[in-house]
Amino acid sequence: MNKELEHNFVELLEKHQNIVHKVCRLYTNNYDAHNDLFQEITIQLWKAYPKFRGEAKFSTWMYRVGLNTAITLYRKSKRSINTQEFDLVQFKIKADDYDNTEEEQLKLMYKALHQLNDIDKALVFLYLEDKNYKEISETMGISEVNARVKMNRIKTKLRTILNP
Amino acid sequence: MDELELLKKDWQKDNIDYPKLTREDIFPMLLKKSSSIVKVLLYISIAELILWVSISVAPMFLSEDINTKLNLDNVYNNFNLIITIIGITIVIAFVYLLYKSYKSISVTDNSKKLMENILKTRLVVKQYVGFNLVLIAISTVYEMSSLFKTNSDFTNEINGAAADGEIFKYYAVIILVVLVIILSLAVLFLVYWLMYGILLKRLNRNYKELKKLEIRSSID
Numbered sequence: 325m326n327k328e329l330e331h332n333f334v335e336l337l338e339k340h341q342n343i344v345h346k347v348c349r350l351y352t353n354n355y356d357a358h359n360d361l362f363q364e365i366t367i368q369l370w371k372a373y374p375k376f377r378g379e380a381k382f383s384t385w386m387y388r389v390g391l392n393t394a395i396t397l398y399r400k401s402k403r404s405i406n407t408q409e410f411d412l413v414q415f416k417i418k419a420d421d422y423d424n425t426e427e428e429q430l431k432l433m434y435k436a437l438h439q440l441n442d443i444d445k446a447l448v449f450l451y452l453e454d455k456n457y458k459e460i461s462e463t464m465g466i467s468e469v470n471a472r473v474k475m476n477r478i479k480t481k482l483r484t485i486l487n488p
Numbered sequence: 489m490d491e492l493e494l495l496k497k498d499w500q501k502d503n504i505d506y507p508k509l510t511r512e513d514i515f516p517m518l519l520k521k522s523s524s525i526v527k528v529l530l531y532i533s534i535a536e537l538i539l540w541v542s543i544s545v546a547p548m549f550l551s552e553d554i555n556t557k558l559n560l561d562n563v564y565n566n567f568n569l570i571i572t573i574i575g576i577t578i579v580i581a582f583v584y585l586l587y588k589s590y591k592s593i594s595v596t597d598n599s600k601k602l603m604e605n606i607l608k609t610r611l612v613v614k615q616y617v618g619f620n621l622v623l624i625a626i627s628t629v630y631e632m633s634s635l636f637k638t639n640s641d642f643t644n645e646i647n648g649a650a651a652d653g654e655i656f657k658y659y660a661v662i663i664l665v666v667l668v669i670i671l672s673l674a675v676l677f678l679v680y681w682l683m684y685g686i687l688l689k690r691l692n693r694n695y696k697e698l699k700k701l702e703i704r705s706s707i708d
Contacts, residue, residue: 334514341514345506346499366514367522368595375596385596392595392602395694397524399687426494433495442690443697446599451492452499465600466701474701479492486491 333373336382337366343383344369346453347390350445353438357400365393388463391449395442429486436485444478451475525687526593526606532683533586533613540620541579567634571627582616603695610684617680621673628669 337344344365348358369389376385437448443464450460457475461468589609595602635642649655 330515330518334511334518337514338509338511341509342506349506363517363520364522364524366517367520368524370518371522372595375594388598389595392597392599393524395599396602396606396691397526397595399523399525399528399690429491429494430498433491437495441697442694443701452496454496454500463598464698465598465602466698470701482492 329374333370337369340383340386343386343453344390347394347449350437350449351394351398351442360400361394361398364398365390368393368397384459387450387453387455391446391463395446432486433482436482439485440478440481444474444481447471447475448478525691526590526609528687529606529609530590532687533590533609536613536617537579537583537586540617543620543624567627567630571623575623578616578619582612585612586616600695600698603691603698606691607688607695610688 344362345358347365348361352358352361369386372389376382437445440448446464447460450463455463457468457471460475461471464471466474586609589605589612593602593605593609597605646655646658649658
């Protein structure tokens with residue numbers, strides 16, 4: 325039974341691993357920290373998995389556990405060092421479809437995202453993942469109106485970072 | 489906002505070279521130990537429980553010696569018994585509350601609830617430590633006052649000293665004891681403040697951020 329559970333879980337995680345990678349990408353800025361956070365989220369997902377009833381989609385459930393781990397449970401390990409350009413080096417943006425201005429803009433946007441605080445990052449993450457305000461508010465535990473207001477503020481904040 | 493829409497489009501393309509982990513990579517991860525703050529918090533709570541239980545139990549082993557010296561057996565033992573019973577009840581209640589509180593922490597709750605439950609668990613420990621400090625203060629005051637009341641040798645000595653004009657020696661000792669107590673409390677608070685401050689810094693900051701958001705939006 326346990327083996328079967330383990331097998332199912334690993335299969336699902338393998339399939340949806342990009343969600344976890346995306347959380348790690350947003351909350352860490354070097355290779356070691358990325359792996360550490362990925363590891364911690366995996367453990368938290370696995371610990372919570374027996375209670376996963378399948379009412380929600382596995383991916384939706386992963387968002388919640390992943391973000392909660394990143395903003396609440398994860399303790400940055402000491403070996404993490406700040407390497408600012410990590411994002412650009414580690415994950416090459418395949419920007420063939422964009423012209424130079426757009427590519428440049430994207431680079432700046434990703435940089436600006438890293439400057440946001442943990443809560444703002446979580447909201448932006450859900451927004452980028454095309455979650456509606458109801459889902460965002462349920463995941464964060466705030467009201468829908470507050471989520472909307474906050475998101476508008478973040479947009480302004482990002483605009484200020486991009487055009488000082 | 490155009491830029492954010494552009495970012496959204498790019499984000500959803502999944503065209504980033506994320507590491508591709510295989511099942512063989514994921515399996516060993518399940519066996520690794522979590523280093524989440526909840527786990528660390530639980531270890532610290534257990535350590536604190538053991539520390540404070542041993543502090544409150546210690547006088548029972550030492551008291552026999554002190555009692556015979558001071559002829560306080562009756563008074564002290566009755567008092568000691570009450571304190572011990574209260575102490576044990578509180579420890580049991582505390583262990584139960586800590587367990588319940590720890591169990592209520594679920595990573596599948598929403599972020600705000602999760603943070604609240606973690607901070608509540610921390611509060612249980614805080615209250616327990618506070619209770620112990622009050623208990624220690626009460627028993628110290630009680631023991632000191634009964635020492636003055638019931639030990640005739642000691643009272644005679646003080647009266648003698650007062651007659652010789654040397655009573656200040658006793659005052660000096662009392663002041664010194666009070667100072668030492670205050671100093672130990674200050675050190676204790678500093679240790680707590682640093683330990684939990686470092687451990688819960690990020691959690692507190694994020695929780696405040698969520699709370700702040702509610703207050704600000706309700707004003708808007």
